[in-house]
Amino acid sequence: MSLLDVIFSRRSIRRYTSKTVPDKVLKSVLKAGRLAPSADNAQPWHFIVVTDPEIKRELSKGPWRSFIKDSAFTIVGCGEKSDKWSTVDVAIALENMVLSAEAQGVGSCWIGAFEEKEVKELLGIPDNLKVVALVSFGYPAEKPSLRNKKNLESIVHYNRF
Template structure:
């Protein structure tokens, strides 16, 4: 698929078929995340691939009981492993760096026919306990990963005129 088509057609998937994810596809998806840019090329990320049924169910509970998370064949937990880069000299770059890599992962998955759903509603301490993540590492995002039962309908997007200003900020 052309990149523009991948971006336009991607949807958040919450119902997955039970078939396992092809290992080669999973590696290519993780490779796309690995190749993401980061501040100072620090690459402050680690991706935990969870296939264990019990752990996936615990993760679903840690994601505010969103059961569909645990029903996917794979759950990926994106973590920030380090600090050091800054944006605008006031904000640490690690959450954005991991988000960029996670976006690469999600788009690469869609290109392989795999659905994802960016999960930001989770109890970080519970996720850390389930995945044995050290205290200094931060959980940034979680996604279930699998073949969609069906592709959801597109959601309404704001027009370019509403989100783009020329030269200066305009409300």
């Protein structure tokens, strides 16, 4: 698939098969995150790869994230609180991971529905970091159709608003 095909056909995947994602694929996904742009190349990020079934189960507890337990792995993206752009930088890196996974047949879903305090405690994340988002990954067990998206005409403005 070309990069454009990947971007144009990606859907959030919340149901996963039990097939293991090879380590080589996981490494390439992490590398895609590592190579993402960041303001001043500061790379103000840490990524926790959760593969442990018990920790995944704990992270799953709560609304809008029950599928974490079925993911092959879930990545917790953390940004340095002291860095002005870390939220944006972590988001870019996570989306690089999403697209690189998608290109290799691995589906994913962003997760913003989490209690930061709980996640930090569970994973031992230090105080100087904030949890930006979680993204679950795994081979798709569903094939959702494309979601409705706003028309370009309603969101794009040329030269002036």
